[in-house]
Structures are given as structure tokens and as C-alpha cells.
Amino acid sequence: MSVVTDEPKGAVHRSLVPARMDRLPWARFHWLVVVGLGVSWILDGLEIQIVSQAGYQDSLGLTTAQVGAVGSVYLAGEVAGALVFGRITDRLGRRKLFMVTLGIYLVASGLAGFSWDLWSLLVLRFIAGTGIGGEYTAINSAIDELIPSHYRGRVDIAVNGTYWGGAAIGAAANLYLLSDQVPQNIGWRIGFLIGPTIGVAIIVLRRHIPESPRWLMTHGRQAEAEQVVDDIEDRVRADGAELEDVPDSKAIEIVPEKSITYRQMARVFFGQYPRRSILGFSMMVTQAFLYNAIFFTYALVLEHFYGVSKAHTSYYFFPFALGNLAGPLLMGHLFDTIGRRKMILLTYGLSGLLLLVSAFFFHAGVLNATTQTAFWCVTFFFASAGASSAYLTVSEIFPLELRAQAISFFFAISQGAGGVVAPFLFGHLIGGQNNPHPDRTPLFWGYVIGAIVMMIGGAVGWFLGVNAERQSLEDVARPISARDNGGGAVSAATT
Structure with missing residues (x-):
């Protein structure tokens, strides 16, 4: 697999692309990026909530264990998609992949609405999961590289928090689609078509989003990178903004790389940035443990300890989702002003x-x-902002050439720890469902463990975190292809 270049191997060129992108004021172009790319999290929240209600269980004659398998297969697909497409995203570019991965999701999720048995549903849910997992790596990379440094934190955190907007849409849809007003075998099938319907509208917007000029710059396609920035600047000027010239002193010298080997990746993660790897691992795993422990068992807690009927648990979900959505939207800007750590x-x-x-x-x-x-x-007003900052952190603290792979690596770890261990553990702590006087002690200790784990994640973020607010990505982590790459990144805790 090769990457087209417009310069010979080993050629050195000076580029003002990062500085020109970071000095842009907010414009309609940036709203296009946010809406066109940020929808992925909404789609994932929608998918999880549609599937969690298991409206297909009786229609397809599935057991409770098989319903659980449908959810697990989707999460496994996300992990596989993130790992596979993350590698391809760093090699072939952000734009190609965020078009391909959305297309995969659209087709597979839509076809899942026509599933006829367990195996057809499992296969299609896995494929849809690979599309969403690939989306995470491609769109988070693109957003970071297209949004000016002044706004990067709040935008990334807000976009990641919109997962809960999608979950709320899914819950609202299920209240009607899974009610007696809709035939049992029809409602859940319509539910699977909601996401693809939204996605079709969004894929049209994505056609107007360019390739990341930063990615083009590091892959020897300097002329294309400059042209993309020229076009973006023209769009910004069309909104009435005046752009100052960027001094040549802000140029970065690049020696393009065709691809990054796994050995180079290992050196970056464990040799050049071991503290950052520990930071990314800690933040992603701790938030995922807390989130999945509560999210996948909240209905059981309401039913088992408070006597809420299964049909009414969705009503309690809306305020829960609202708190999760409000946190990143209202607190995101503080990560750019008060600071990351x-x-x-x-x-x-x-x-x-x-x-x-x-x-x-x-x-x-x-x-x-x-x-x-x-x-x-x-x-979860606070936890949601924190969890979103974990995705922001792993996407900005490693070099551009392996940004998507870094996201996929830590995403896979967090899904394994949170998506598998936490729901299993807390499900057992809740205990049997037929006890009229359930023992609260096991779940109490589970909550205590979850609280301590989350606070440990915050402490690690403070001591090992990077003050990346309003910093250019190239200052936070020098590109591997930069000629002066020698550990010139922003220090972990003191700058």
C-alpha cells in the first residue's frame, strides 16, 4: 500500500500549514467540520440505546444471553474497526476513511433492520460496529487537525459529549417504537433505520470537508496541503474575517514519511512518551469502567432496589442523559481557558x-x-466532561503520523476494560432479581471501587497531564517527520 507523494523521498520542505490553520478565527467552515464529523458520537449513542432495549428479542426468539451477545458483538466490532481503520487512516488520510467508515455503518445498520435470525443480526451488528469504531479514529483525528488550537479542547469535548444526545434520541424513539401502538415485529426494525437516515444527510455534508492539510504536509503532498489551506482561508474571508500574515519563523521543516512502522510506534509510545502512554491508559480505562458500570446496570438498579417497572426505566434515563450531555457542552470551554490538567x-x-x-x-x-x-x-455532569477529555487527550498528545492509531489503541483498551469487565462485575454485585429484600452491601462496595478508580484517573491526569490548551498540535507533540524532532514537545506537568 503506497502513498502518493509530490516530492522525492528525503526532501526537506518548510511549511506554514499548522500556523496558518491555528491562527484562523471561528467561521462557518468550522461549523461544517463540527456538524459533518461530530455526528459519529450521536450515531453511536443512538445505536447503543436502540439495541439495549432489545425490542427484537421476542420477534427473533432470542434468549437473554443471546441479547447480551448482540451488544457484545457490536462493541467487539467497534474495537476491531478502530484498530484496523486507525492504521489505514494514518496511511491513506482522514477524508477517505471518514467517508468509507460512515458508508459501512449506513449499510450494515440499515440491513440489520431486516435481520431474520440471530446470526444475521450478529454479523450485521459487528459490521456496523466496525464502521463506528473506524469513525472514531478518522473523525477525531480530522477534527483536531482542522480546528484552530484556540478552540480545539471545547470542540472535541462537546463533540464527544453528543453521544448522550444520540442516546436520548434512541430512548425517545423506543418509547414509541416498542409500545403497543407499533406492531412488535416492526418497531425495532424501524429503530435500526433511524441512524442510517441521519447518516445519509450527513454524508452529503462530508463531501465538502477537505483532507487534513496537516496530514498532507507530513506525507509529501505539500502543494495539496497549501491549496487546501488557501481554500479554507478563502471561505473564512468570505465570512468577513481579515487574516494577518503568518511570519516565516513559525514554519516547520518536514521530511515526509511514507508510513510509520510498528517498531516506530512502539518507540514513540514506550520510549519517547511513556508518561503520556500511562496517562492515556489511565484516563481511558477509569472513565470507561465507571461509565459502563453505571450505564449498563442503571435499569437493573431501578428495578431491583426501587421497584421501578422495566417499562418505566426509560423515563428515568432522560434526566440521566441530559446531565451527561450538559456537562461537556457547558464545561468544554474551561479546558481551553482554565487548562487541561x-x-x-x-x-x-x-x-x-x-x-x-x-x-x-x-x-x-x-x-x-x-x-x-x-x-x-x-x-455524570462532571464525569461526562471528564470522559470526553480522555478522548481529547489521547488524540492530541502523540505525533500526527500515528494520531489515529493512538486513538484506536487506547479506545480498544478502554472498551475491553469498561465494556466487558465493569458490566459483568456490577451485574453480579446487584444479585438475584427475585429477592424481596436485596442486599445493598455488594453494590455499595462496587460503587466505592468505581469512585476510587475515577479519582485515581483524575490524580494521574494532574501529575502526568499535558498543558495542551491553546497549543499547536505540533508543539504538543512534534511530528515524527519534523527534521528537528528530538523531544521538543510540551513538558508533561510544568509548562
Whole structure:
């Protein structure tokens, strides 16, 4: 697999592409990027919520274990898609892959609505998952590289937080589609078509989003990179903005690389940036553990300990989703102003502390379904912003040439820890469903563990975090292809 270049191997060129992109004011072009690329998280939240209601169980004659397998297969597809497409994204470019991965999702998710048995559903859910997993790597890379450094944190965090907007849409749709007003064998099939319908509209927008000029710059396609930036600047000027000239002193010298080997990746992760690798691992795993522990068992808790009927648990989900959505939208800008490390410590620490307090109230039996949900809302207002900052962190603290692969690597780890271990563990802590006087102690200790894990993630973020706010990506992590690459990145805790 080769990459087309317009310069001979080993040629050195000076580029102002990063500096020109970072000095741009906010314009309609950036809204196009946010809307056109940010929809991926909405689609994932929608998919998870549609599937979690299991409206297809009776129609296809599935057992509870088989329903669980459908959810697990989707998560496995996300991991596989992230790892495979992350590598390809770094080699072939962001634009090609965010078109391909969305197309894969559209087709597979739409066809899942026509599933006729367990195996057809499993195969199509796995393929749809690969598309969404690939989306994460391609679109997060593109957003970071197209958004000016002044706004990168708030945009990335807000986009990642929109997962919960999608989950709320899915829950609202299920209230109607899985009700008695819609035939049982029809409602869930329509649900699988909601995401593709949104995706078809978005794929039209994506045709107007260019390739990342930063990616072109590091792959020897300097002329194309300059042309893309010229076009973006023309769009910004068309909005009435005046752009100052960028001094030549801000140029970066690049020696293009065709591809990055796995050996080079290992040297970057464990040789050049071991502290950052620990940071990424800690932040991603701790937030995933907390999230999946609560999200995949909240309905069981409401049913088992508070006597809420299964049909009514969706009503309690809406305020839970609202808190999760509001956190990143309202707090995202603080990661650009107050700073990454301070906000990571604050969001992780407060969410862990609030969960710890609610655990003691839960154990004392003083909460009801409403107050328990209220605690979750406030807790995840902070936790959602923190979790979104984990995705922001792993996408900006490693060199451009392996950005998508870094995202896929840590995403796969977090899904393994959070998507498998946490729901399994907390499901067992809840215990049997037929006990009229359920024991709260095991789940209490589960909540305590989840709270401590989250606070540990915040502490690691404080001590090992990178002050990347308003910094150019090339200053946060020098490109591998930069001629002066010798550890010139922003220091981990002191700058």
C-alpha cells in the first residue's frame, strides 16, 4: 500500500500549514467540520440505546444471553474497526476513511433492520460496529487537525459529549417504537433505520470537508496541503474575517514519511512518551469502567432496589442523559481557558466524590428512584466532561503520523476494560432479581471501587497531564517527520 507523494523521498520542505490553520478565527467552515464529523458520537449513542432495549428479542426468539451477545458483538466490532481503520487512516488520510467508515455503518445498520435470525443480526451488528469504531479514529483525528488550537479542547469535548444526545434520541424513539401502538415485529426494525437516515444527510455534508492539510504536509503532498489551506482561508474571508500574515519563523521543516512502522510506534509510545502512554491508559480505562458500570446496570438498579417497572426505566434515563450531555457542552470551554490538567482533576475528582457520597446514601437506604437518578445526573455532569477529555487527550498528545492509531489503541483498551469487565462485575454485585429484600452491601462496595478508580484517573491526569490548551498540535507533540524532532514537545506537568 503506497502513498502518493509530490516530492522525492528525503526532501526537506518548510511549511506554514499548522500556523496558518491555528491562527484562523471561528467561521462557518468550522461549523461544517463540527456538524459533518461530530455526528459519529450521536450515531453511536443512538445505536447503543436502540439495541439495549432489545425490542427484537421476542420477534427473533432470542434468549437473554443471546441479547447480551448482540451488544457484545457490536462493541467487539467497534474495537476491531478502530484498530484496523486507525492504521489505514494514518496511511491513506482522514477524508477517505471518514467517508468509507460512515458508508459501512449506513449499510450494515440499515440491513440489520431486516435481520431474520440471530446470526444475521450478529454479523450485521459487528459490521456496523466496525464502521463506528473506524469513525472514531478518522473523525477525531480530522477534527483536531482542522480546528484552530484556540478552540480545539471545547470542540472535541462537546463533540464527544453528543453521544448522550444520540442516546436520548434512541430512548425517545423506543418509547414509541416498542409500545403497543407499533406492531412488535416492526418497531425495532424501524429503530435500526433511524441512524442510517441521519447518516445519509450527513454524508452529503462530508463531501465538502477537505483532507487534513496537516496530514498532507507530513506525507509529501505539500502543494495539496497549501491549496487546501488557501481554500479554507478563502471561505473564512468570505465570512468577513481579515487574516494577518503568518511570519516565516513559525514554519516547520518536514521530511515526509511514507508510513510509520510498528517498531516506530512502539518507540514513540514506550520510549519517547511513556508518561503520556500511562496517562492515556489511565484516563481511558477509569472513565470507561465507571461509565459502563453505571450505564449498563442503571435499569437493573431501578428495578431491583426501587421497584421501578422495566417499562418505566426509560423515563428515568432522560434526566440521566441530559446531565451527561450538559456537562461537556457547558464545561468544554474551561479546558481551553482554565487548562487541561486542572479540569481533568476537577471533573474526575468531583464525579468520583459524588459517586462515593451517593454510595453511602444508597447503602443507608435513604434514596428513592428519583433521588438516585438525581445523584447520577449531577455525578455524570462532571464525569461526562471528564470522559470526553480522555478522548481529547489521547488524540492530541502523540505525533500526527500515528494520531489515529493512538486513538484506536487506547479506545480498544478502554472498551475491553469498561465494556466487558465493569458490566459483568456490577451485574453480579446487584444479585438475584427475585429477592424481596436485596442486599445493598455488594453494590455499595462496587460503587466505592468505581469512585476510587475515577479519582485515581483524575490524580494521574494532574501529575502526568499535558498543558495542551491553546497549543499547536505540533508543539504538543512534534511530528515524527519534523527534521528537528528530538523531544521538543510540551513538558508533561510544568509548562
